[in-house]
Structures are given as structure tokens and as C-alpha cells.
Amino acid sequence: MEKLQYKESRYNYKIKLDNERLAVYNCKTRAIFIPKENQEDIIIKLLKKPNNIKLEEEKIKDVLIKYGYLIENNRDEILEVSRKFDYGNSLNLVLFPTEECNFRCPYCFIYKYKNVTMKEEVYRSIYNFIENKLKASNRDKNFYVNIHWFGGEPMLEYKNILNFMEKIKKLEEKYSHLKLTSNMTTNGYLLTYDKFEKLVNKGIKKFQITFDGDKESHDKLRNLRNGEGTFDKIYENLLLISKKVEKEFNIDIRVNFLKKNLKSSKVLIEKFEKEFMDDMRFFIYFAPVYEVETKRSSNERIKEEIYGTKEAMKIKHKINNEIYYKRMRYRIEKNNFKKEEIKYIISNLLPMPKNVGCYAYKENSYVISSEGLVYPCESSVGQEENNIGYITEDGEMNITNKKREKEWRQLVVKNKEQLECLDCKELPICHGGCKKKILDKKISCEIDGESVKDAVTKYSKLYFEYL
Ligand code: SF4
Ligand code: SF4
Numbered sequence: 001m002e003k004l005q006y007k008e009s010r011y012n013y014k015i016k017l018d019n020e021r022l023a024v025y026n027c028k029t030r031a032i033f034i035p036k037e038n039q040e041d042i043i044i045k046l047l048k049k050p051n052n053i054k055l056e057e058e059k060i061k062d063v064l065i066k067y068g069y070l071i072e073n074n075r076d077e078i079l080e081v082s083r084k085f086d087y088g089n090s091l092n093l094v095l096f097p098t099e100e101c102n103f104r105c106p107y108c109f110i111y112k113y114k115n116v117t118m119k120e121e122v123y124r125s126i127y128n129f130i131e132n133k134l135k136a137s138n139r140d141k142n143f144y145v146n147i148h149w150f151g152g153e154p155m156l157e158y159k160n161i162l163n164f165m166e167k168i169k170k171l172e173e174k175y176s177h178l179k180l181t182s183n184m185t186t187n188g189y190l191l192t193y194d195k196f197e198k199l200v201n202k203g204i205k206k207f208q209i210t211f212d213g214d215k216e217s218h219d220k221l222r223n224l225r226n227g228e229g230t231f232d233k234i235y236e237n238l239l240l241i242s243k244k245v246e247k248e249f250n251i252d253i254r255v256n257f258l259k260k261n262l263k264s265s266k267v268l269i270e271k272f273e274k275e276f277m278d279d280m281r282f283f284i285y286f287a288p289v290y291e292v293e294t295k296r297s298s299n300e301r302i303k304e305e306i307y308g309t310k311e312a313m314k315i316k317h318k319i320n321n322e323i324y325y326k327r328m329r330y331r332i333e334k335n336n337f338k339k340e341e342i343k344y345i346i347s348n349l350l351p352m353p354k355n356v357g358c359y360a361y362k363e364n365s366y367v368i369s370s371e372g373l374v375y376p377c378e379s380s381v382g383q384e385e386n387n388i389g390y391i392t393e394d395g396e397m398n399i400t401n402k403k404r405e406k407e408w409r410q411l412v413v414k415n416k417e418q419l420e421c422l423d424c425k426e427l428p429i430c431h432g433g434c435k436k437k438i439l440d441k442k443i444s445c446e447i448d449g450e451s452v453k454d455a456v457t458k459y460s461k462l463y464f465e466y467l
Helices: 037-048 055-066 076-080 120-136 154-174 193-201 216-223 231-243 262-276 300-305 309-334 339-347 402-409 417-423 435-439 449-466
Strands: 006-008 012-016 023-024 031-033 070-072 088-094 143-149 178-186 206-212 250-257 282-288 365-368 374-377 389-391 397-399
Touching: 012 339, 012 449, 023 037, 037 250, 055 070, 088 120, 088 231, 120 143, 120 154, 120 216, 120 389, 143 154, 154 178, 154 193, 193 206, 193 231, 206 231, 216 231, 216 262, 231 262, 250 309, 262 309, 282 309, 300 435, 309 339, 309 449, 339 449, 402 435, 417 435
Parallel strands: 088 143, 088 365, 143 178, 178 206, 206 250, 250 282
Antiparallel strands: 006 070, 012 023, 023 031, 365 374, 374 389, 389 397
């Protein structure tokens, strides 16, 4: 029988570390390999010429094949990465319980357009839609439903959200194959610890709260209707939640940065690290304010302050890698972890491959406005051209603009205007990025090779220190 021929994966990074050692990382399989010093030359040789090898090199070659650094000659990795993923047994719903907000951020004008709040009949349609999906699904397989509360400010509709979650949770008793998760994006102002605990009890376990830098900068950009700042109240809510709530949950603190508040955002991170470092349920990260025009917000007033997409992406990764690194180090120092556990913890630093750029590409993923209209992405709510349908009261999804839906769902591999993505080494991690930007004819790279190398270097530092 003819021997199988191999080639090197196009997604390998061969990185020279600060201590001159070699790390090989594959961003499709997320495998990382730090060979012994005396094996480095063999590895480099095998990756380059995998087919004419000596007998004693067979074992190493097998490892390289097992973790995807070497692949069979006839495999097309680009097709494998960009293949259509089956979301048939899942449902992702982003719900706008209200389009109103208690804040009056200068760059947001949602309140000037509509003060719509979700009515009883819209909740009923959504409930029926979920149950119809469950009825039609194969009960031998898990069916995953994720409900993301968005808005406007969802906490203004706290009671309705609790009621809805209570009803949906009852479906778990009726349909044992239902696996329900729920999360919320909130400004955090009304998130008192007692309300928070009730939401967690009803199954909302993941929250995202945004700060626009430290107190000084945040209070200039995110105020109440009367102009008052909001930093202190949100921060106090978070401290109380950490102190008083004993349940399992995750709060991601997103720190938005602009040119003007980059320094103050770093100050906030230091403050946060001091006070929340011991509570692993909290996680802080950096994110740029993007230049995305929506029906709800205009970046016109702060346009000069927004970093260009590429620069913002680089800053974001650099600072986030640093945050993750410090946090993991702290965690390892404080606990008596076994080697396997440490290996797992530090692997969180490595960039994560995914199936698509974002949820807007996914079938069975819908954003539902307060009025019950359906959109593919949160940033398109209110835009007539992106309203792809509605849900009837008896829970049928009526897609009225199939052509537009298809455009939103189209994968990067089918997009002739994005051929450069197919050739890109970071494709498994980025997949072409934000679909909204693609439709606006702007390519926005989510990551670059330098950021991947930085993450691997930080991983390796922890590896040498603790393993
Ligand atoms: S298209 Fe862009 S804005 Fe919309 S969900 Fe995806 S990443 Fe977010
Ligand atoms: S958007 Fe940029 S990083 Fe993402 S796949 Fe395309 S070229 Fe690569």
C-alpha cells in the first residue's frame, strides 16, 4: 500500500520565544507544542519535509499529525475551516424587552426615536416560537436555547424579564432535552444585588456591563437623564454583588476605550484588579468603541476619538493578553493546583478558533425588537432594510426578506469581496469578523499574527514558570 503523504498545516505559527526556545501553535486545532531544546531542529525539519524521514523520527511525526501540525496532502484546510456549521439543534435569541434607556449618553440617540417596550403579545409569540422549535426537535438530542437580554436598558423591564424566564424555565420540566442558558447586557445602574440574585435564580447567569474608562471619563460619557454621572452607583452594585451573592455567575466588565480615555481605562483596570481579583466570577476586559452606525447610536460626536480598526484591534489584544496573564499568574500563585489544572488554566490565553465570525452569520439566530420585528444583528434593529421578518402570535417565524437574511448569513468563503480572508492565517479565529462591517464593505480584522504571537509568548512564560 502506498504511504500517506503529508504537508504542513497552513495554520501553524513557529514562534521564537523570549528565552530563544521554540513554540509551535496551530490556530485551527488550538494545539501548542513546546519541544525540548534538542528536538527543535527535528520538528522544524519535519514540518518542512514531512515525507522523507528517518525511522527514529516516526514518533515525533505521529505527534505532529495527531495535533494537526501536519495534515494529509489532499486535505483542504480552508474549506474545512469555512464549512457551513449545523445549528439545527440550537436557537439563539437576542431580545429587546425595551428600546428605552435610563441613560442619556451623548453618542446614543435611541430615546429620541422610540420609547417602545415589549408587550405581552410579543412575549407570548416568542414563548410559542421556542416551544414550537422544541416540539419539532429530535428529543434524543439536546436542544440548546440561549436568551440574551439586550436593549435599551433591559433592567427597566426587570419584572417582565423575571416572568418570562420563569415561564421558559418551566419548559425545562416538559422538555428534558432543552438546555437553557441566558445572559444580559446591561448598563448595571439598576442591578442591585437583590435583583441580581433573583435574575440568577431564574437562569440568567452571565452579564456584561460596560464602563467608559474610570470615574472621570465614564461620568462624562454615560450620564442619567438629569446629566448626573453613573460610575459610583454601578461600581457599588458590583461590589455588593461580589460580597453578598453566593451563587455561580459571570460578570464581564467591558472597558470601552477611546483615544481620550485610554489612560483612564488602564487606571480602572488597576482599581478593578485590586478589588475583584479574588472573585473569579468577575472578569474585566478591554474593547474599543467601534465606528458602527446604528439606529440607536451615532459615533459622530466622538468620531475623532475612535481609534482606527487596526490600531484598536492591536491595543485591545495587547492589553487583554496582559490582563489574562496577570490574572492567571495570581490564580496559580494563590492555589495549590495540579500540573494538569495549570495546563488547562493557562491554555485560556491561547486564541480560540470558532465556527463563524459572530452570531449574525448563524442560522437559527435572531434579534427580536420590542415590537416583535426580527433582525439578524443587534446593530441593525430599527433599520427597515435589515428587518427580515416577524413572529406570529402562535409562534411561527415569518421571514419576509429572505434575500437579506441570506446576505447576512453568507459565509466568508462564498463572499467574492473577501478573498483575502481565505488566504489569511488567522481565518480560524476571525472568520471575516463582524458581518455588519462586511455588509458596509469594511473589512475589520479581529486579530493579527502579532497578537497571536503575543498570546503564545505569554502562555509560554507561564508554562516555563509553572510546568
Ligand atoms: S454583525 Fe457585527 S455588530 Fe452584528 S452581531 Fe456580528 S459582530 Fe456584532
Ligand atoms: S477579516 Fe482580517 S483577520 Fe479576519 S479573516 Fe479576514 S483578513 Fe483575516
